Amino acid sequence: MTYIAKPKFHHPGLKKNELGYTHRDYEGKISTxxxxxxxxxxxxxxIEACYELSIEPHRVAKISGIGCxxxxxxxxxxxxxxxxxxxxxxxxxxxxxxxxxxDLIYLGVSGDGDSASIGFGQFAHxxxxxxxxxxxxxxxxxxxxxxxxxxATADRGSKSKKGVTNTDNAIxxxxxxxxxxxxxxxxxxxxxKSQLVPLIAAAIGHKxxxxxxxxxxxxxxxxxxxxxxxxxxxxxxxxxxxxxxxLVGRDPIAVDYAPGTVQVVEQHDGSKIALRKIDAxxxxxxxxxxxxxxxxxxxxxxIVTGLLYVDPxxxxxxxxxxxxxxxxxxxxxxxxxxxxxxxDKINASLR
Amino acid sequence: MSDKKPISSVNDxxxxxxxxxxxxxxxxxxxxxxxxxxxxxxxxxRNIFPSNIQGLPTWYEVRVTExxxxxxxxxxxxxxxxxPQTWDKDVAGIEPGGYLFYDSTKPMPSTxxxxxxxxxxxxxxxxxxxxxxxxxQRQLFKNIIYLGALSALLEMDPRLIEQLIGEQYxxxxxxxxxxxxxxxxxxxxxxxxxxxxIGLRVKKSDKxxxxxxxxxxxxxxxGAVYGGATVCAWYPITPSSSVAEAFTAHCKKYRHDPETxxxxxxxxxxxxxxxxxxxxxxxxxxxxxxxTATSGPGISLMTEFIGLSYFAEIPAVIMxxxxxxxxxxxxxxxxxxxxxxxxxxxxxxxxxxxxxPEDPAEAFEFAAAAFDLAERLQTTIFLMLDLDIGMNHRLxxxxxxDDAKQYDRxxxxxxxxxxxxxxxxxxxxxxxxxxxxxxxxxxxxxxxSYFTRGTSRDRYARYSExxxxxxxxxxxxxxxxETAQDLVPRPLQANAExxxxxxxxxxxxxxxxxxxAIGLLEERGHQLDRLRIRAFPFHSSVASFLAEHxxxxxxxxxxxxxxxxxxxxxxxxxxxxxVPIVHYDGxxxxxxxxxxxxxxxxxxxxxxxxxKAVS
Numbered sequence: 001m002t003y004i005a006k007p008k009f010h011h012p013g014l015k016k017n018e019l020g021y022t023h024r025d026y027e028g029k030i031s032t033x034x035x036x037x038x039x040x041x042x043x044x045x046x047i048e049a050c051y052e053l054s055i056e057p058h059r060v061a062k063i064s065g066i067g068c069x070x071x072x073x074x075x076x077x078x079x080x081x082x083x084x085x086x087x088x089x090x091x092x093x094x095x096x097x098x099x100x101x102x103d104l105i106y107l108g109v110s111g112d113g114d115s116a117s118i119g120f121g122q123f124a125h126x127x128x129x130x131x132x133x134x135x136x137x138x139x140x141x142x143x144x145x146x147x148x149x150x151x152a153t154a155d156r157g158s159k160s161k162k163g164v165t166n167t168d169n170a171i172x173x174x175x176x177x178x179x180x181x182x183x184x185x186x187x188x189x190x191x192x193k194s195q196l197v198p199l200i201a202a203a204i205g206h207k208x209x210x211x212x213x214x215x216x217x218x219x220x221x222x223x224x225x226x227x228x229x230x231x232x233x234x235x236x237x238x239x240x241x242x243x244x245x246x247l248v249g250r251d252p253i254a255v256d257y258a259p260g261t262v263q264v265v266e267q268h269d270g271s272k273i274a275l276r277k278i279d280a281x282x283x284x285x286x287x288x289x290x291x292x293x294x295x296x297x298x299x300x301x302x303i304v305t306g307l308l309y310v311d312p313x314x315x316x317x318x319x320x321x322x323x324x325x326x327x328x329x330x331x332x333x334x335x336x337x338x339x340x341x342x343x344d345k346i347n348a349s350l351r
Numbered sequence: 352m353s354d355k356k357p358i359s360s361v362n363d364x365x366x367x368x369x370x371x372x373x374x375x376x377x378x379x380x381x382x383x384x385x386x387x388x389x390x391x392x393x394x395x396x397r398n399i400f401p402s403n404i405q406g407l408p409t410w411y412e413v414r415v416t417e418x419x420x421x422x423x424x425x426x427x428x429x430x431x432x433x434x435p436q437t438w439d440k441d442v443a444g445i446e447p448g449g450y451l452f453y454d455s456t457k458p459m460p461s462t463x464x465x466x467x468x469x470x471x472x473x474x475x476x477x478x479x480x481x482x483x484x485x486x487x488q489r490q491l492f493k494n495i496i497y498l499g500a501l502s503a504l505l506e507m508d509p510r511l512i513e514q515l516i517g518e519q520y521x522x523x524x525x526x527x528x529x530x531x532x533x534x535x536x537x538x539x540x541x542x543x544x545x546x547x548x549i550g551l552r553v554k555k556s557d558k559x560x561x562x563x564x565x566x567x568x569x570x571x572x573x574g575a576v577y578g579g580a581t582v583c584a585w586y587p588i589t590p591s592s593s594v595a596e597a598f599t600a601h602c603k604k605y606r607h608d609p610e611t612x613x614x615x616x617x618x619x620x621x622x623x624x625x626x627x628x629x630x631x632x633x634x635x636x637x638x639x640x641x642x643t644a645t646s647g648p649g650i651s652l653m654t655e656f657i658g659l660s661y662f663a664e665i666p667a668v669i670m671x672x673x674x675x676x677x678x679x680x681x682x683x684x685x686x687x688x689x690x691x692x693x694x695x696x697x698x699x700x701x702x703x704x705x706x707x708p709e710d711p712a713e714a715f716e717f718a719a720a721a722f723d724l725a726e727r728l729q730t731t732i733f734l735m736l737d738l739d740i741g742m743n744h745r746l747x748x749x750x751x752x753d754d755a756k757q758y759d760r761x762x763x764x765x766x767x768x769x770x771x772x773x774x775x776x777x778x779x780x781x782x783x784x785x786x787x788x789x790x791x792x793x794x795x796x797x798x799x800s801y802f803t804r805g806t807s808r809d810r811y812a813r814y815s816e817x818x819x820x821x822x823x824x825x826x827x828x829x830x831x832x833e834t835a836q837d838l839v840p841r842p843l844q845a846n847a848e849x850x851x852x853x854x855x856x857x858x859x860x861x862x863x864x865x866x867x868a869i870g871l872l873e874e875r876g877h878q879l880d881r882l883r884i885r886a887f888p889f890h891s892s893v894a895s896f897l898a899e900h901x902x903x904x905x906x907x908x909x910x911x912x913x914x915x916x917x918x919x920x921x922x923x924x925x926x927x928x929x930v931p932i933v934h935y936d937g938x939x940x941x942x943x944x945x946x947x948x949x950x951x952x953x954x955x956x957x958x959x960x961x962x963k964a965v966s
Binding site: 059063083085089091092121321330332344 | 388559561562563564565573576577579581582584605606608611612613614615616617618619621622623625626627628629630631632633634635636637638639641655656659749750751752753754756757758790791792793794795796797800801802803804805806814
């Protein structure tokens, strides 16, 4: 949320997608988040995914709750309607919006405090209802806007910036989403744009509840020794089932290597990470297998990234409710109102 | 032997059934009320039930009232005492000269009766046990058997009851015939063994007319169907659950596309009240007509979202079926106790539109109108029912609908309007009525999009923490609320036969008791002008009414006289001139109560001043 709009001029030679839109058409206002915030990288990935999919920006409804993550819808798709609702309640607002007009694309952006604490119930129920949406959690394990309290995804034993040790167990939103029947479940890392962009694109294309948990280091309050959501910690504990490319700003790094192999890549800041392409035997259509895989790696303290589960034949809440194809918000009295003749019959039955 | 002459009354008495919750008596008791209606005699029934499923006491009271008084009267002329647990209280509640009907299978000591009432014993258990072997049948048919005995005692036409049984069990011949059989078992036993009829009698009349018999919750739900609601999100809570259940039933009947069979509605049972109102707000933001139904505790949970609806200016309809609070209070008892909570719901400076229907007919009309108001005003509209209207069958005028009516979708800027170059500022007051234009998401590729938020913003929806910008917005919201005054249902005034300095204000379910109380007060020599408030914000005629009277009584069903507080607050009137008349024990207010409270106060006003007495 910012007072400052981006300048409208742009290079005439910018690349265009199938609809003739450039990247600029998918951008929003200038971010006021901290420089280096992982959330801005997620914003960039959303912009990239929507550009690549040639989505009409105004056909997207972007809905969020409250918190740093929930500010981000202001920073992408400036020609879309956005809704920054109340803390933890994005899922219900999105569900209602979706029921009103099934023809739009719904992007729900939330944070770990928003979704794993105050909004845990709404997160769970929107997933189990199969609302057709892309639900992105920008997960940094900390409350940024209130300056550094633990969130429910903070790992037990991790330390706050003030040195307090977290004694509560962490909630793994991906594990919960799988258990609740989400039909598209993924996890990624904010800096791993090449992994995150296709995941977001696939989630948007999925009919049903798509959930992506994106680890997104908080540069201000959760990027220190002792945190398990810091850049350093995530680099050291990442075990990607697809592929991983940690980016701390700047240009993306291109890598080319064979499936099943591991490649060490040096980043802009000189750090090195190990990339592992998806295991040959990993089956993203096996919900139980995904749950087991996730639990096995969680026990080792590793963060699994990639597309963990997808049901390509899923349907959504509208299918469950058997609603008409016409968006409900376009129906008028001539089709909604039973009329006076019916009312006369109702009156007669009440005597 | 009675030492008081038995009450003798035709078509004007109160029968109360005392039962045990879960005994299956509700169906028989309601059939008793309906049977009297079929005689052409108005009835006013009330279900008084506990907040559990089985075992606790429950009462069903039927006021037989040829004069058409639909409020509770108070007092019981005939007690059908079927619950040993409440026997003493039930017997004590009978009016002198009244009647006690009981199951005489087991002998009762004489101390359990009163000398000033007529005791009528029917060996119900013995009759049922000798006829039925199945325990559940014994229980259920016992209720029909006492209905049969009552039909003889009150001289009711059994054919009308048979007709009702026929309608209820249409297509279920076995149940139909067995119920008719049980009815005659009781009726025949009474005719053969008791002096029939007694002093209380039902005589055929023509006082019902074309009126209908319906619960307020069902009527409100039907109003939502007619009003164009397409999204309903709710969470079960007494006494509002039947609104959503009725809406579901009505939609299943009237809202499916005949060609595809698909639903032109979406109903979601939310995980809680927060989600329910969130769904409503999301749907309304996106241009659908949406509502939720709840009661006081639900309102408490929804208040954060209600503040968002007010500040972000998103339509929402909340049907609040009030019950006794605070906290869990008495979940199955009636009150009008959420007035303040709803009028100013949420934090910061808020004001919300409240509608107060008096009966199911108005519940239907106001429910339908609520969606027009919500979209016109882009804010939350509360339909304020209570348990007494919501969950009781009430006789009311037939529901009416004008087929020429189109929905008022409010100020919505379309793609065409944007193309024409109309200036779109989400919070611009272009017409001076405080109501801005909105656009639906997805309207136009490059124009009309905006960011909805609960944070302060300028007229073009740009985030701003400038004090002047915030104040400008808040002032416009006040203007919008003033605009609402002329859009909501106006108060209805009825003047006394003679000019008077005294007035009375009332609202909602108090209405029938108030109408009757006026007659009782006139009998005591008191003249009062009446004003029935039907909505908040208050129309200017409320202030005029207050100005025209020295004292105005405000009759309501809560402890703190909440409507009076609201009137004082909004009109800046001297509180001394508004006399609170409150009733808040969870039972519906009665004409007797109102007449006594106002009458005593009026008598007090007429006391000769002391200086005159000593001069």
